[in-house]
Amino acid sequence: MSNTTEIPTTCSICRRNAKGYHYDVISCKGCKTFFRRMSLINFQGKCDLNNQCFDLTKANEPYLRCRACRYRKCLDVGMNQKAIQIPERNQTFGVIETMTKNTIDALVYLEEKLEKFRLSADNPHWQAVSDLELYLNNGSNLGLADKFGPTFENSVHESFEPKNSLPSSLKAVQNNKLNHCPTKKIWTLCNLLTTVEYLKTFNYFKDLSALDKLILARHVILIGKNLHISNYSFSKKFTGCLNIETDAQRERHYPVAFMLMAPLIRSQIQPIEYILLKAICCCNPAVPNLSQKAQSTLARERGQFVSILFDYCQRSGKNGPGRFAELIGIFSVMEKQQRMQKDMYMLYFAPHLTPDVKIQIKFLHDIMDS
Structure with a gap:
């Protein structure tokens, strides 16, 4: 006064x-x-x-x-x-709390490590990956990227188009046989593993019980994988997703696999907006059957990421609340895409699984059959 x-x-x-x-x-x-x-x-x-x-x-x-x-x-x-x-000023984000800046810096660094891991020469196959619950409780595998180095150059931007015949993966299942090519990555597996490694880096995830980890992971892994791959393709200026496999059901599977690309292109999502959106979607307290303790933990973590994203939108120089609402609106597309993918897996893929093959791809089945 x-x-x-x-x-x-x-x-x-x-x-x-x-x-x-x-x-x-x-x-x-x-x-x-x-x-x-x-x-x-x-x-x-x-x-x-x-x-x-x-x-x-x-x-x-x-x-x-x-x-x-x-x-x-x-x-x-x-x-x-x-x-x-x-408060203390920051050249990149204007005036921003130290914790917020450190959070964004940590997420940017983590995303770089994840992409290095995903595109490394490490080439796991289905039989080498244990079931989901055991893998969640193992230590981090991000260090494998330094051990194996970058992947074979000709496979990095490989894009699988829909064909008129059954894909090799489904043929292999029908023949009770899962082939592994040392020079061709199984992108479905690598992309799923990348999201699991992402979850395992968060302290809140480490503090969850084994059951809560499994419940949360089964709900968010596919969403995180879809967002990661769609943003990777968008950043490379592709209109379709790179490093995914599509099956013969052109009229069913192909549009579903690429449906997240449209909102990312329309919104022209920025790198920091993407990493914050991904962090928000991976700590979802509304997942059914989580314990009350897990719900409280995830609600607190999600609230922090949501606040950071809102502040970042406000500082963007554009219509902050409008931009924030536009980004949050992408969640409905991600949830719909996941539901459709899981339904299609159970309708068109799972019926072809023999008991032996189901055991071999238990990691995938644990994620999709939920």
Whole structure:
């Protein structure tokens, strides 16, 4: 509150009823909050309407939705930025808490390690992978990327198109035989393992009981895998997914495998938005049958990631809440895609499994039969 005896009447910025002196200027609480928020994020937006949204000589009321003109008006009438208690600044994210910055940096580093692991020369086959529950409780395998080095170059961008005949994987199942080619990665397995390794890096996941780990993993692994591969393909400027295998059911499986690409392309998702969206989808407290303790833990973790994503959208210089809503809206597509993939697995793939093959691909069956 400034040291003045003038009685506040009208907001100096928007002309609504003033509520007092804020940052040395008579203003309403709305403009006070707006000025503080824009100052904290070091707002640099531009007006799209000739910079006249708050010129009351040309309009009866100011256009409050123009943040650029409103912020400039706050500065013009003398609002004092030095009166705001501003946290430590960060060049990349504007004003951001240290914990938030460290979280984003850690997720970016983790994503780099995951992609290195996924594209490494390590070439596991179905028989070498134990069941899901045992694999979840094993240690991290991300170090294998350094051990084996990068993968064979000709397989990195291999894209499988739908064919008119049964795919080799289904033929192998029908023949009670699972072939393994040392020079051709089993991308379905590698992509699933990458998401499992992602889950295993989080402290909240390590603290869950063995049963809660299994319940959560069976629900989020396929979603995380789809998002990872779709974003990888989008980043490479492909309109279809790389490093996946599609079966002969063109009218069924092919559109489902690629359905997440459309919202990613439409939203032009950015790298940090993607890693935060992925972190949010992998700590889902709404998964059925989780213990109450697990639900509380996951709700707390998800809340933190959601807050970070919202803050990042606010600092993007665009319509922050609108952008946040657009990104969160992608979840419905991911959930729908997963349900359709699991249904198709049980309808078109599982009936062909012999008992011997079902044992060999128990890792996959544990994920899909849930």
